Amino acid sequence: AQSVTQLDSHVSVSEGTPVLLRCNYSSSYSPSLFWYVQHPNKGLQLLLKYTSAATLVKGINGFEAEFKKSESSFHLTKPSAHMSDAAEYFCVVSDTNTGNQFYFGTGTSLTVIP
Amino acid sequence: EAGVTQFPSHSVIEKGQTVTLRCDPISGHDNLYWYRRVMGKEIKFLLHFVKESKQDESGMPNNRFLAERTGGTYSTLKVQPAELEDSGVYFCASSFHPRGSPLHFGNGTRLTVT
Numbered sequence: 001a002q003s004v005t006q007l008d009s010h011v012s013v014s015e016g017t018p019v020l021l022r023c024n025y026s027s028s029y030s031p032s033l034f035w036y037v038q039h040p041n042k043g044l045q046l047l048l049k050y051t052s053a054a055t056l057v058k059g060i061n062g063f064e065a066e067f068k069k070s071e072s073s074f075h076l077t078k079p080s081a082h083m084s085d086a087a088e089y090f091c092v093v094s095d096t097n098t099g100n101q102f103y104f105g106t107g108t109s110l111t112v113i114p
Numbered sequence: 115e116a117g118v119t120q121f122p123s124h125s126v127i128e129k130g131q132t133v134t135l136r137c138d139p140i141s142g143h144d145n146l147y148w149y150r151r152v153m154g155k156e157i158k159f160l161l162h163f164v165k166e167s168k169q170d171e172s173g174m175p176n177n178r179f180l181a182e183r184t185g186g187t188y189s190t191l192k193v194q195p196a197e198l199e200d201s202g203v204y205f206c207a208s209s210f211h212p213r214g215s216p217l218h219f220g221n222g223t224r225l226t227v228t
Binding site for chain 1: 118147149155156157158159162170205207214216217218219220221222
């Protein structure tokens, strides 16, 4: 069975400092992993995805994530936070064998302090 | 290309009334998903269409919810009769192929049942 755990429900950082949003997953098969961002009153926007290619994945807006199979982790990072990064972030896993379902983490709300 | 569109963006109805939500997926996307987020909690899967067929409807909460996808194009989700606990944001997403492809989300319909 697949599941996703986002370890922090809220993260606050100062503008210009690094961002780390943590995600651990469990998957019986080879997973596809995604990070989505949701700004207020908007839909979920894809930040980046991992689908068994390079383990370090670069996404939009300067975000990147590293797939670590040994740790079952897919943490999202950004070197320098911007005010516009304040939003809610979701880690999502999909099983590539069945591919039919996507499992969502409970979300991490990121606050950026000026 | 046009993204996933959902209508209406907001709906306020009284308990016992009926509401129909509509989703237009990205053209050519055979896979269409409905998700729901209640009161800022986790995003929960409702069902998955492949073209006009229901591939998985295990997440549908009860028989007050009816989803259709006539002709494999747009989809509707009807709630009849609505209950207070149905309030939340209903997201639609589509994807071209399930294996490793990301979901593309609409902006959601915020449903409030009073």
